[in-house]
Amino acid sequence: MSKKVLVLAEVRDGELRNVSFEAIAAGKIIAEGGEVVAAVFGSEVSNVAEALVHYGADRVIKVEHSDLKEYTTDAYQQALLQVVDTEQPEGLVLGHTAAGKDLAPRIAMKLNAGLISDAIAVEVDGDNVVFTRPIYSGKAFEKKTIEEGLVFATIRPNNIEPLAKDESRSGDVSSLSVDIKDLRTTIKEIVRKSTSGVDLSEAKIIVAGGRGVKSKEGFEPLEELAGVLGAAVGASRGACDAEYCDYSLQIGQTGKVVTPDLYFAIGLSGAIQHLAGMSNSKCIVAINKDPEAPIFEVADYGIVGDLFEVLPILTEELKKVVAS
Incomplete structure (x- = not known):
């Protein structure tokens, strides 16, 4: 009907x-x-x-x-x-x-x-x-x-x-003209945190980091990979709590829920709270040095290794693919 x-x-x-x-x-x-x-x-x-x-x-x-x-x-x-x-x-x-x-x-x-x-x-x-x-x-x-x-x-x-x-x-x-009155809230100014230009909630590709990135500087290789792929950068709550990045990047049960075509989980253990926000991603690639990390249970592809060794190699190879 x-x-x-x-x-x-x-x-x-x-x-x-x-x-x-x-x-x-x-x-x-x-x-x-x-x-x-x-x-x-x-x-x-x-x-x-x-x-x-x-x-x-x-x-x-x-x-x-x-x-x-x-x-x-x-x-x-x-x-x-x-x-x-x-x-x-x-x-x-x-x-x-x-x-x-x-x-x-x-x-x-x-x-x-x-x-x-x-x-x-x-x-x-x-x-x-x-x-x-x-x-x-x-x-x-x-x-x-x-x-x-x-x-x-x-x-x-x-x-x-x-x-x-x-x-x-x-x-x-x-x-259509509408009548709007008796507003309890008005917006005077919007101040946005400086984040990736790609909207995290609508991104087709997301590069996300967890506590395994170890520091703010540890997110730089992730940002480089995101730049190559035109992706958004995300994070686990653990990484946000450790002040490696801003909470606006948080993905999970208490953060944003995302469903990209491709999700890179880098240095992420795969806690259930984080999985709640990204487990429906169409393809998940996990990089973690712990072969028993829960993230590998939901990943389509997994790389066991030190992210600081694996990521530069992966980024360079992807640069060649993007360039071709």
Whole structure:
């Protein structure tokens, strides 16, 4: 049964995040041949609206307001509820990002709707849309469906393949004015830590280090490898606690959950808390001098050796591959 599905796109530093295109692809599955409408919020978003059409949105709604320049719970909640009220969709999809995890439960409560969070796959089974999501820190998976009412879900970045970009696709781009008032929080200034230019949560390749790197300087070979591969740099909580790197790089149960195509686990023992954040990576390469390290149990490829000896050799060989 065809549905109208509303997708909330995410913008960071004036650019659409990849999860926006993945959400559109999920929306297409949920819509079952119906209409997928993408909403994009910000102070100036005209420059990104067409891209949403190229990636499969049938229509795009621009919601421009000075209070939407950066994400705040109150402003985005008010704006999204007004878009939902205008469009009356049967489905709603957000990215399972920091903003999505904060916003989606609040919207579900306001709409008295069910919410399936952190979905990694979407499929249609008869009359139902079925979502797959990880449980028990990724050790098992469950399938969920909403049998009546709004089909509302957040999707984990880097799991649902976006539609191929097609600039010949056409779709209506319109604007919607919203009334935002009584804000409890406003953003005056954003100060970001200096990290890799690649967004860790959406990176296709991640080079992560643990306590085995031994120092801040020990992360330099990892950063060099990441530079060669165009990858993001990540870390275990142990490495962050030891002040080898900033907590913004932390991957794990209390850090970021990532699912890259390729994950280098370097000097990482593979504690269960870390595995919870990366075990669903499509390919895992582990480098550790301890052959009994738990990381080798989940790795697709393992190298037993001193990372400071192995990594320079690996980096040089990969430079040749990239250059060719």
